[in-house]
Amino acid sequence: xxxxxxxxxxxxxxxxxxxEIANALESLFNGNEEITExxxxxxxxxxxxxxxxFGDFSTNVAMKFAKTAxxxxxALAEALIGQIDCQPxxxxxxxxxxxxxxxxxxAEELFASYLINALEQKGDYGKVxxxxxxxxxxEYVSANPTGPLHIGNARGGAIGDTLASxxxxxxxEVTREFYLNDAGNQILKLSESIYxxxxxxxxxxxxxxxxxxxxxxVIDLAIAFSDLYPGFExxxxxxxxxxMAAFALEKNSAAMEQSLAGYNIHYDxxxxxxxxxxxxxxxxxVSLLGQNNAxxxxxxxxxxxxxxxxxxxxxxxxxxxxxPTYYAADLAYHLDKLVERKFDLAINIWGADHHGHVKRxxxxxxxAGIDPARLQIVIMQLVLVTGVRQSKRKGDIFxxxxxxxxxxxxxxxxxxxxxxPSTHMDFDLELAKQQSNENPVFYVQYAHARMCSIIRxxxxxxEKGLAPPDPLxxxxxxxxxxxxxxSSFSKEIAMAATELDSSRIxxxxxxxxxxxxxxxxxxxxxSEDEVLMASRLALVEAAKHVLHSSLSIVGITAPESM
RNA sequence: GCGCCUGUAGCUCAGUGGAUAGAGCGUUAGCCUCCGGAGCUAAAGGCCAAGGGUUCGAAUCCCUUCAGGCGCUCCA
Numbered sequence: 001x002x003x004x005x006x007x008x009x010x011x012x013x014x015x016x017x018x019x020e021i022a023n024a025l026e027s028l029f030n031g032n033e034e035i036t037e038x039x040x041x042x043x044x045x046x047x048x049x050x051x052x053x054f055g056d057f058s059t060n061v062a063m064k065f066a067k068t069a070x071x072x073x074x075a076l077a078e079a080l081i082g083q084i085d086c087q088p089x090x091x092x093x094x095x096x097x098x099x100x101x102x103x104x105x106x107a108e109e110l111f112a113s114y115l116i117n118a119l120e121q122k123g124d125y126g127k128v129x130x131x132x133x134x135x136x137x138x139e140y141v142s143a144n145p146t147g148p149l150h151i152g153n154a155r156g157g158a159i160g161d162t163l164a165s166x167x168x169x170x171x172x173e174v175t176r177e178f179y180l181n182d183a184g185n186q187i188l189k190l191s192e193s194i195y196x197x198x199x200x201x202x203x204x205x206x207x208x209x210x211x212x213x214x215x216x217x218v219i220d221l222a223i224a225f226s227d228l229y230p231g232f233e234x235x236x237x238x239x240x241x242x243x244m245a246a247f248a249l250e251k252n253s254a255a256m257e258q259s260l261a262g263y264n265i266h267y268d269x270x271x272x273x274x275x276x277x278x279x280x281x282x283x284x285x286v287s288l289l290g291q292n293n294a295x296x297x298x299x300x301x302x303x304x305x306x307x308x309x310x311x312x313x314x315x316x317x318x319x320x321x322x323x324p325t326y327y328a329a330d331l332a333y334h335l336d337k338l339v340e341r342k343f344d345l346a347i348n349i350w351g352a353d354h355h356g357h358v359k360r361x362x363x364x365x366x367x368a369g370i371d372p373a374r375l376q377i378v379i380m381q382l383v384l385v386t387g388v389r390q391s392k393r394k395g396d397i398f399x400x401x402x403x404x405x406x407x408x409x410x411x412x413x414x415x416x417x418x419x420x421p422s423t424h425m426d427f428d429l430e431l432a433k434q435q436s437n438e439n440p441v442f443y444v445q446y447a448h449a450r451m452c453s454i455i456r457x458x459x460x461x462x463e464k465g466l467a468p469p470d471p472l473x474x475x476x477x478x479x480x481x482x483x484x485x486x487s488s489f490s491k492e493i494a495m496a497a498t499e500l501d502s503s504r505i506x507x508x509x510x511x512x513x514x515x516x517x518x519x520x521x522x523x524x525x526x527s528e529d530e531v532l533m534a535s536r537l538a539l540v541e542a543a544k545h546v547l548h549s550s551l552s553i554v555g556i557t558a559p560e561s562m
Numbered sequence: 563g564c565g566c567c568u569g570u571a572g573c574u575c576a577g578u579g580g581a582u583a584g585a586g587c588g589u590u591a592g593c594c595u596c597c598g599g600a601g602c603u604a605a606a607g608g609c610c611a612a613g614g615g616u617u618c619g620a621a622u623c624c625c626u627u628c629a630g631g632c633g634c635u636c637c638a
Contacts, residue, residue, distance in 0.1 A: 098580085419574095443586090
């Protein structure tokens with residue numbers, strides 16, 4: 001048996017295969033300068049054939065390059081195969097199919113190498129080590145502290161937290177951050193709402209603001225405040241409202257932190273918007289744009305020349321009353337991330353109702369001399385709950401805490417991570433509650449519990465000294481499929497990070513569970529054949545590590561029994 | 563009116579420009595003397611919203627139209 005253990009995963013194999021194909025093309029067209037030059041810009045793609053019977057990998061390079069090479073796709077494929085070196089540790093055979101696909105069947109030794117690496121690396125299998133550490137700031141939820149977190153925040157939290165873990169697996173150093181909007185008009189509106197409710201509570205009347213916060217939580221805050229500060233109604237209303245704002249901010253942000261902790265989300269940094277107002281960061285940001293000739297004054301306000309940067313209209317940075325807009329604060333905040341704190345990349349998860357802000361913010365960064373690609377925004381479409389959009393300004397909302405209580409953390413996080421962010425989700429609450437037992441998350445967790453059970457059952461035999469596993473014995477269709485899926489884990493992580501799509505990992509975990517259940521039903525692990533038993537046990541162990549890792553990325557538990 | 567997102571099985575959703583468009587739920591028929599049946603194996607179910615275009619090849623890229631969601635405040 002000749003093993004090349006440096007090929008640890010599907011990614012490694014793809015890269016080796018690409019190099020092999022590139023070499024073959026090189027030697028095929030050696031001497032033809034025109035074609036050799038075109039080769040430099042050719043991207044060789046490796047795919048999985050639709051049908052496993054076609055082989056393990058395929059490439060369309062012969063079809064793609066046929067025109068440049070001035071050859072028929074099939075003829076080019078034929079010539080290419082003639083140049084490819086079939087080595088014992090890698091490629092076993094290559095053949096042509098359809099209009100000019102080249103299908104590769106890989107050597108058994110390759111799959112053995114995957115499995116041995118997965119067993120050795122255990123819970124670290126699939127982790128990427130970058131040559132140079134990169135730093136990511138991942139900001140998500142960042143809800144206004146004007147009330148409890150709602151179901152849309154639950155989606156953003158699930159997506160952001162999982163994407164953060166994906167980047168950690170992809171080799172990045174990640175800071176999880178919450179931007180606390182503790183300044184601005186909405187806080188004023190909140191304090192007016194509380195004041196009106198508090199007056200109402202003590203039997204006095206005060207007009208409730210037109211677009212005030214009507215939720216139950218505001219009444220609770222008002223009652224708590226009036227109990228704590230009896231006689232508040234004798235104070236100057238504006239001063240009392242300021243006290244109320246501070247009181248509500250503290251209560252609400254603590255409540256948000258607690259709800260998020262109950263949802264298994266923990267932040268490294270809670271960044272206060274108010275700090276940008278008090279430390280001069282906002283005026284610094286605005287004058288930076290001024291220095292770059294990107295602002296002007298009109299009607300007493302300072303404007304950003306956004307149209308010069310391709311936006312629909314110019315934007316106010318400093319109002320005529322001297323108060324900076326949210327926009328100016330957001331610019332200062334992102335300059336703080338990218339300049340002061342020197343993150344290589346900042347990713348924000350925003351609801352679709354903020355999508356119009358994406359270009360404006362990126363262009364303001366550009367005007368400040370920052371590469372706008374260093375800020376990536378993931379827009380998630382809004383969650384509808386039985387046809388009603390969630391808003392804090394109407395009463396009767398369904399909160400994150402309600403959701404966790406009714407549906408559970410695991411099912412909620414798995415569900416939100418099963419849909420790509422651009423899906424307009426309709427969250428059917430009744431169905432989620434009823435079907436929580438049929439939820440796909442249990443199917444995946446059951447697979448993990450089953451793996452653990454098999455390993456437990458074999459523990460006593462294993463301790464007595466089982467024969468060493470021989471991965472080359474794993475030749476059944478289901479065994480091979482499972483090894484291949486295990487080896488694809490790092491590729492899934494890489495793709496999820498590149499596409500900023502957290503849903504890939506939950507889908508992968510589901511596929512892995514399906515693949516394992518299928519293996520379980522057709523291949524018995526416990527067997528008279530001790531080498532086969534040891535080999536299958538090794539496969540189950542490798543699958544368990546990878547399933548456990550993928551569940552931990554999604555932020556849910558991997559139970560050993562259920 | 564302008565911009566962003568979406569339209570795929572009865573329902574909820576996947577789908578790297580590639581081969582016969584896939585899952586789950588629901589429907590129907592099977593499967594343990596045996597490692598956990600919260601499982602497995604099948605069947606049925608499709609004009610990929612509509613119409614053009616690009617090319618060896620389009621659910622995927624481009625244009626137009628239709629339908630739905632969201633945005634277009636000196637709000638955040």
